[in-house]
Amino acid sequence: MALVSVWISSPDTHSERRISPHLSVSQLKFKLEPITGIPASTQSLTLRRTAADADVLAVLDDDTKTLDSYGIREYMTIRVDSNDPHARGLAGQYTDDSHVDKFELTEEEYAARTDTVLQFKKRNQLGRFAPPAPSSSAPRPSLPADLVPGARCEVALSPELSRRGTVRFVGPTEFGAKDESVWVGVEWDEPVGKGDGSVDGKRYFETAPLRASFVRPDKVKIGDYPELDPFADLDDDEEDEMEM
Template sequence: MSGVVNVWVSSADTHSERRIDPHITVAQLKGKLELITGVPVPNQAITLLASEADPRVLATLDDDEKKLGFYGIADWQVLKVVDTNPSTSLTGQLTDVTQVDKFELTDVEYAQRRDTVLAFKQRNKVGRFAEKEASEEPEVSPESYNIPVGARCEIESQEPGLSKRGTVRFIGTTKFSKGIWVGVEYDEPIGKNDGSVQGEKYFTCSQNYGVFVKPEKVKVGDYPVEDLDIDMDEEEEM
């Protein structure tokens, strides 16, 4: 069709590109817009905007007898349609979520459903439900380290040539960290605790004489008590 213009039609529920004949009247336009926007003809208030990027109102199409060309309608302008009585129609309700009842589940109800992402992960062993890799390090028993309770020992220090001596008071698993830990009572008050960590007691000694270290840092042997005058703050000690 020659002489048509391309415009945008916008309403509460629609936004689309349309081809409009500028020779039709406003009344004829309203009949077409009712099919596009769902706004009944008697309820339509139509304004002509400059463009999508420029919402200036160029004209109000309020005379049903006038043709669109009278208002200077041109390509890529916007015909904005407002429903002046939305209570009599369904316009605007498709985008108004305030009236929609929310569907909510408790954590227990969600866990019991079989059509959820959680259930899918459980069935397919995905994420935290995946089986542990066979290559994970096997559990090691305290006996495999040959560090008997009551043995004298030296604790490896980060400073070259400097070691700290004490007596093994505990070896085994703990609640504060994974793996095997060795509890040592130092000969001097250079430790971090009294044999307790996070309220759990593993052995008994004076405050600041106790420490927990990994077995790899412990050397068992005939180590006599020495007078030490140092203030250490070792990493990997609890």
Template sequence: MSSAVHVFVVSLDTRSERRFDLHTSVASLKGKLELITGIPVPNQRIQLLNNEEETEPIAYLDDDDKVLGFYSLRDFQVLRIIDTNPSTSFTGQLTDVSQVDKFELTDDAYAQRQDTVLAYKQRNRIGRFAEADAQSQSAPAPAPSVDISVGARCEVETTEENFHKRGTVRFVGPTKFGKGDGVWVGIEYDEPIGKNDGSVLGERYFECKPNYGVFVRPDRVKVGDFPVEEIDFDEEEEI
């Protein structure tokens, strides 16, 4: 017949299955249990239970001179070790989170970090960031408003001194050329100093005679009461 039993050793911080000889004294057992549970021998009180669900022990192993067989230990019973003076040991400190200082970040500080789940989702467009990115790609940016009216007289900026490129505004808005990047102003010049007849790449935006039409950016156009001037040359670069 075997003289050893398998029992569960539990404490506030530990749980393990152990094998002890029934001839082991309680005093010797306590020395082994200190290595297992971290509870000093003088602080140990050992309860014997049939299982871990029980709250009332069937015995206390209080006599250091008695051997385990005296208490009729059986396989798979439970030895629960109580720390009678936890202030002198580490009992409970591994599981008591109330003694741990919490590391906390404000929402702004968290958003600035690059090693967080939030930053990972932003970089890889995951979750709500994927939806926001898809919306931004599917919705084209609205064209900026331009205070230039079709039919207005205007003058186009030029680097030539005393050279006034004047005409009439015939078109204001986005175009298919120029990668669709914003608003263009279509002008019919007073003289044949333009680049087209109001159409570009097969797309017509307004009607005028060949070489009288031009498209420029709004910031190059000055609207006002500009009279017609006759000029003698037609070299200037516009679209």
């Protein structure tokens, strides 16, 4: 016998169950009593598409009919309510705490205890008891006055390697860490860069491909740096070979 998965929903419960569509409404009610806590004799059943759906597909009010005759399908919801507010049964016993003795403390009594979450946070400086974060408003080193777009520069990429180019951008960017607010965009004399002056779709300046890089200001030296001749170190014989 094929079973169907349905949701059983009541004021106190909501769970998934597998039931036979050939059950009669009367048989279903007796199965639902220990699940919902509502006596079978006072149950009012409605069939809905989902638990949140206010539209009722069918009222299961004929105890002799089967669930299949009401058109029950997979993952529909059977809503169980009580039509007798005075018939308590077991309904509400887990959600009604009006008759439960409670242990209560005033704010002053709670603050005076040593075994509380509050005291744990104080001891470990957590949450609102954590020390203030270091101020991020400390003044940043000022940039050289001659570090401006259009200035010739030499950039120290490593202790052994430096390259020359022209400053094309100086200022904040949308990439990099928050404490790195200023970058220098350089147009290299040679195609040794990583892009054309844009990063992540944001354009900061424009160059030919592979001519642009962004570097930190402390790596940049401004001066009268002419473009280097890549063949300056070749001897005459090598130059002759290059011309052939």
